[in-house]
Amino acid sequence: xxxxxxxxxxxxxxxxxxxxxxxxxxxxxxxxxxxxxxxxxxxxxxxxxxxxxxxxxxxxxxxxxxxxxxxxxxxxxxxxxxxxxxxxxxxxxxxxxxxxxxxxxxxxxxxxxxxxxxxxxxxxxxxxxxxxxxxxxxxxxxxxxxxxxxxxxxxxxxxxxxxxxxxxxxxxxxxxxxxxxxxxxxxxxxxxxxxxxxxxxxxxxxxxxxxxxxxxxxxxxxxxxxxxxxxxxxxxxxxxxxxxxxxxxxxxxxxxxxxxxxxxxxxxxxxxxxxxxxxxxxxxxxxxxxxxxxxxxxxxxxxxxxxxxxxxxxxxxxxxxxxxxxxxxxxxxxxxxxxxxxxxxxxxxxxxxxxxxxxxxxxxxxxxxxxxxxxxxxxxxxxxxxxxxxxxxxxxxxxxxxxxxxxxxxxxxxxxxxxxxxxxxxxxxxxxxxxxxxxxxxxxxxxxxxxxxxxxxxxxxxxxxxxxxxxxxxxxxxxxxxxxxxxxxxxxxxxxxxxxxxxxxxxxxxxxxxxxxxxxxxxxxxxxxxxxxxxxxxxxxxxxxxxxxxxxxxxxxxxxxxxxxxxxxxxxxxxxxxxxxxxxxxxxxxxxxxxxxxxxxxxxxxxxxxxxxxxxxxxxxxxxxxxxxxxxxxxxxxxxxxxxxxxxxxxxxxxxxxxxxxxxxxxxxxxxxxxxxxxxxxxxxxxxxxxxxxxxxxxxxxxxxxxxxxxxxxxxxxxxxxxxxxxxxxxxxxxxxxxxxxxxxxxxxxxxxxxxxxxxxxxxxxxxxxxxxxxxxxxxxxxxxxxxxxxxxxxxxxxxxxxxxxxxxxxxxxxxxxxxxxxxxxxxx
Numbered sequence: 097x098x099x100x101x102x103x104x105x106x107x108x109x110x111x112x113x114x115x116x117x118x119x120x121x122x123x124x125x126x127x128x129x130x131x132x133x134x135x136x137x138x139x140x141x142x143x144x145x146x147x148x149x150x151x152x153x154x155x156x157x158x159x160x161x162x163x164x165x166x167x168x169x170x171x172x173x174x175x176x177x178x179x180x181x182x183x184x185x186x187x188x189x190x191x192x193x194x195x196x197x198x199x200x201x202x203x204x205x206x207x208x209x210x211x212x213x214x215x216x217x218x219x220x221x222x223x224x225x226x227x228x229x230x231x232x233x234x235x236x237x238x239x240x241x242x243x244x245x246x247x248x249x250x251x252x253x254x255x256x257x258x259x260x261x262x263x264x265x266x267x268x269x270x271x272x273x274x275x276x277x278x279x280x281x282x283x284x285x286x287x288x289x290x291x292x293x294x295x296x297x298x299x300x301x302x303x304x305x306x307x308x309x310x311x312x313x314x315x316x317x318x319x320x321x322x323x324x325x326x327x328x329x330x331x332x333x334x335x336x337x338x339x340x341x342x343x344x345x346x347x348x349x350x351x352x353x354x355x356x357x358x359x360x361x362x363x364x365x366x367x368x369x370x371x372x373x374x375x376x377x378x379x380x381x382x383x384x385x386x387x388x389x390x391x392x393x394x395x396x397x398x399x400x401x402x403x404x405x406x407x408x409x410x411x412x413x414x415x416x417x418x419x420x421x422x423x424x425x426x427x428x429x430x431x432x433x434x435x436x437x438x439x440x441x442x443x444x445x446x447x448x449x450x451x452x453x454x455x456x457x458x459x460x461x462x463x464x465x466x467x468x469x470x471x472x473x474x475x476x477x478x479x480x481x482x483x484x485x486x487x488x489x490x491x492x493x494x495x496x497x498x499x500x501x502x503x504x505x506x507x508x509x510x511x512x513x514x515x516x517x518x519x520x521x522x523x524x525x526x527x528x529x530x531x532x533x534x535x536x537x538x539x540x541x542x543x544x545x546x547x548x549x550x551x552x553x554x555x556x557x558x559x560x561x562x563x564x565x566x567x568x569x570x571x572x573x574x575x576x577x578x579x580x581x582x583x584x585x586x587x588x589x590x591x592x593x594x595x596x597x598x599x600x601x602x603x604x605x606x607x608x609x610x611x612x613x614x615x616x617x618x619x620x621x622x623x624x625x626x627x628x629x630x631x632x633x634x635x636x637x638x639x640x641x642x643x644x645x646x647x648x649x650x651x652x653x654x655x656x657x658x659x660x661x662x663x664x665x666x667x668x669x670x671x672x673x674x675x676x677x678x679x680x681x682x683x684x685x686x687x688x689x690x691x692x693x694x695x696x697x698x699x700x701x702x703x704x705x706x707x708x709x710x711x712x713x714x715x716x717x718x719x720x721x722x723x724x725x726x727x728x729x730x731x732x733x734x735x736x737x738x739x740x741x742x743x744x745x746x747x748x749x750x751x752x753x754x755x756x757x758x759x760x761x762x763x764x765x766x767x768x769x770x771x772x773x774x775x776x777x778x779x780x781x782x783x784x785x786x787x788x789x790x791x792x793x794x795x796x797x798x799x800x801x802x803x804x805x806x807x808x809x810x811x812x813x814x815x816x817x818x819x820x821x822x823x824x825x826x827x828x829x830x831x832x833x834x835x836x837x838x839x840x841x842x843x844x845x846x847x848x849x850x851x852x853x854x855x856x857x858x859x860x861x862x863x864x865x866x867x868x869x870x871x872x873x874x875x876x877x878x879x880x881x882x883x884x885x886x887x888x889x890x891x892x893x894x895x896x897x898x899x900x901x902x903x904x905x906x907x908x909x910x911x912x913x914x915x916x917x918x919x920x921x922x923x924x925x
Contacts, residue, residue: 130857131911133359136649138838140847140868140924145593145642147839150339150411152637153565153599156401157346159612160387160605165229166619167604168396169326171241171312172226172233175393176200177214178383182365183391189214196300197222208246208279208308208781211357211382215308223256223300226310230608230621233286233295233312235259235266240315243270243284245299246308246379252276252567253303259286259312261294274305281309281379293622297619308378319407323378328624329604332617333408336630336637340411340474342566342599343401344369347387347423349415349479354429354438357382370438371398371445375464387423388611389545399461402470404448412449413508413597417440418478418488422513424772428486435490439497446472448500476508476566480538484512484523492530496642508534508564515539515552517775517791529562535598538567542785543580546570547831547854550584553591563594567601569629571785573614575894575915576883578632579854581783582917585636586837586850589646600633618889625887628894632917635896639877639919641839641848649836652855656828658810661763662729663688663738664754666703668722669768670747673713674740675801677728682735682809688715688728699726702760719747727757738806742768743799749773750796755806755813760784764827766806766815769796778815778825790825834859841921849920851912857882859912867906870921874901880916 156162164170173192174461181187182819189201198219207215218224226233235241258269267286274282297312317324318331333341348369355361357373366385367373371384371401374397381394398414405412419429419438444457449472458469477494481487488509495507502637509532512519527535553563565588570577581600588595605615616630626634665674679688690698694713705716705724716724742751750769757763763783768776777791792817796802814824833855839848847868853859876899885893901910904922912918 104495109602122300128751131860132652132834132855132857133392134650134834134859135864136640136647136836136849136851136861137864138645138647138847138849138866138868140645142646142867143398143511144646145591146643147589147592147594149338150597151589151592151640152633153338153340153342153410153413153597154333154603154616155338155342155346155599155601156390156603157601158344158348158386158396159346159602159614161229161390161395161607161609162602162604162786164391164393165609165621166606167325167329169314169317169324170393171228171314172310173229174226174309174391175377176212176308177216178212179391180365180385182793183385184389184799186259187391192227192852194225194227195222196225199224208305209380210359211361212308213383215306215655218301218305218307220298220301220303221299224307225296225298227296230606231294232261232292232621233297234293234621235258235286235291235295237288237291239288240564241267241286241288241344242313242315243286243297244281244309244311245272246279246281247274247305248279249301249303249305251278253301253305255282255305257284257296258300259288259295260298261292261296264293266290266292266295279306279308283910284317289851290656301778321403323400325396325400326403328375329617329619330404330407332624333404333603333632334625336634338408338410338637340413340597340599341401341405341408342413342415342476344398345415346602347481349417350420350422350481351387351425352385352421354417354419356435357384365903370417370441371414373442374398375448375460390609390800398445398448399464399466399862403466406470411474412472413474413476414445414472415476415479416445420481420483420489420490422480422482428484435493439494440492442475442477443497443501446475446498446505473504474506474508476510476536478510479536480510480513482512482519484519484526488523488526488530494534506533508536509561510536510538510566512887513538514788515541516788516793518793521528528557532561534562534564536564536566537890540569540571542780542782543570543572543577543830544780544782546580546584547833548829550587550588550832550835553594556591556594558593561598565595565598567599569600569614571614573627573629573886574883575628575879575881575885576854577614577853578628578824578879578894579883579915579917581629582632582636583833583852585632585856586835586852589837589839589850590618592644598631619890621833622888625889625892627887628881628885631894631896635877635879635917635919636850639848639850639921643840645838645840645847647836647838649834651830651832652834654830656811656830658734659756659764659808659813659827660732660734661756661758662727662733664725664727664763664765665688665740666723666725666754666769667705667716667747667764668724668749668752669719670749670751671715671717671719671745672751673710673715673743673745674751675713676739676741678739679729679733680737687730687733687736690728698728700728701726713743715745720763725754725767726758729757731758735810736806736808738808740804742804743801744769744796746798750776753804753806755776755808762814766804768802768804768817769794776822778823780827789827790823792823822825844921845924847922849922851918851920853912853914853916853918856914858914860909861912862909865906865922869925870904870906871925872902872904873923874904875921876901877919878913878916880913883915
């Protein structure tokens, strides 16, 4: 996941209007008000692509507090007093703690160990109270909770540990005797007498005491493992039956310092995720600054990730740093000794996962409680690097070392943060030339893009590198988003000989700590719920099949009108002055002219920022504001020429000129000097979500006036920068709402007919099974809802409904509901 592309993305507002309940859904409507006719023809005698068991998986990154405060079951926040302003400007070592009496966080030689740098010095007769995550510490009546703390007191002391909320006691308090002498761990167990999501954990001492690693863990973790996982969240992963688990990032892998956490490196906090920091006893694991703006304790580390993959029956797929930073940092580390150390760390990782207990790292795995190997087969180097040449030079050294020692490991490369553009093209060419086994692609686009690009992999080289679609999502958690992703996934399956692995991203979001949206599963400290996208992923992941059965379908009749819309001006984290705006029709007749010598009454401000007339120019002055759109003209305009003069005054980026503006969420714009003034692009907004239509490298100079011209003819648009043609595109690819794929399940013998109908009319469909002998009954699973339906903690309008259809023959008709995903499992005789 790339910070470099988040500048044009924002959290989609989640609204629920006229939501349908799952029980109200009727898979086959008896009386359809509007019906479109289709035909699906299946050839059961032909063999399509083989689908691997690992086709679909999950990607876990510690974003949106997915680990601490999420999947990692620890209930105490900032348990070792390691929070720092390096993590977040608002943090102190006592963040989430309150003190009654005297207490001080120290970082001197009295610490627990070198890698656990801070500890708390608690005064006699004083106490500290932890606020947990979200609204507090969550406990459930009758369940047990294990408390532990590392402590030392010169003459010994007694700790009083209690759980309470505003209404009173949540469990009987516990006395913990601390012996005189050095650091030691002490434990106690609570049994909750009430259920509360607002609990507080308090530790009080009768004498001066040093405390570290204050912990409260539910006994009831996933698989009852110590230092384990929150049960409901791990179960949601297990319920998907994923083929693989990709971890730990994402931007965590390729951002920050590549140095280790040691005195020699100055105990650097903002580091890339390095696996050796995350194993062994939790009190000896390093802390780190999370790229997404908080602290990560590494209580959930590589050992726990491997155990999770094993527990859910998935292939582990770790990602290691390539020593080229990404996610907006974009620096190639030039340090041969450091590169060799990271390569050796990667070889050691493979030994940790697969080595015998007699090996150095296999012995460490066994000491943690797992003598059996984890059967690692795939490993990814790097994540979304924007410097493809520099990345690939380092990748080749990793690959050579791994292949020399572990030739059976599949080493995965990547193609940058976007679905197209110069970085993508360069990276893919390098990967092809070097005959890389597999390339990771990432993209986040609008629902329309996913409907338009079902055929993306139809033309990929069957003999080239295979594709790992490691991160993808449309922009939102409404059912409309799920429908578009489902339509796209039929194309992934059809091309299963090219696309070998695919995972939606990200996996988790704690609703009170969101850095990125949309997400697959939402949570707080007491509940979790599946997004509409999760239900789509689960339907596909639990009905994959073993092989594609070739099939064809008719399309939706479509008449595409010319691009229509008003014009607009905007900025992103930049102050820009605009002048001499002219719009003329195809015959040269004026539609709009504004030299800003009078007022700005023709312009409507629909975005952020601060616009004002200054010296005969229209200026946006707020360099912190994003998406500052002002628009003018008629939304019905078509076939016109737009001229604008733009001058960057200050800030991070360039300027944006919009056309085809229908409203605040639907428009096109030419983004000149975007992405921290490194490239220019044409982007399309559809219902608030953006897709990139074309990109080119380039930047703009501060203080220089640029002439920008946009020529709109039909659905073709041509751009001119200072009188020279910059590029053009034709937006004529249909967003086909009716998509299908058929697979065969070898174990059951079923033909699985998977149909997506992402439109507001029912799809009456003639299905020809090519003479296959089939049972008359089919098991039907349907997801259907209004397009804007959103699952929440209290409402689940998007949920699967199962039924039976009894009209199956080798040729039959089925009506797929409007806005639906339907899987027909048809038993072959």
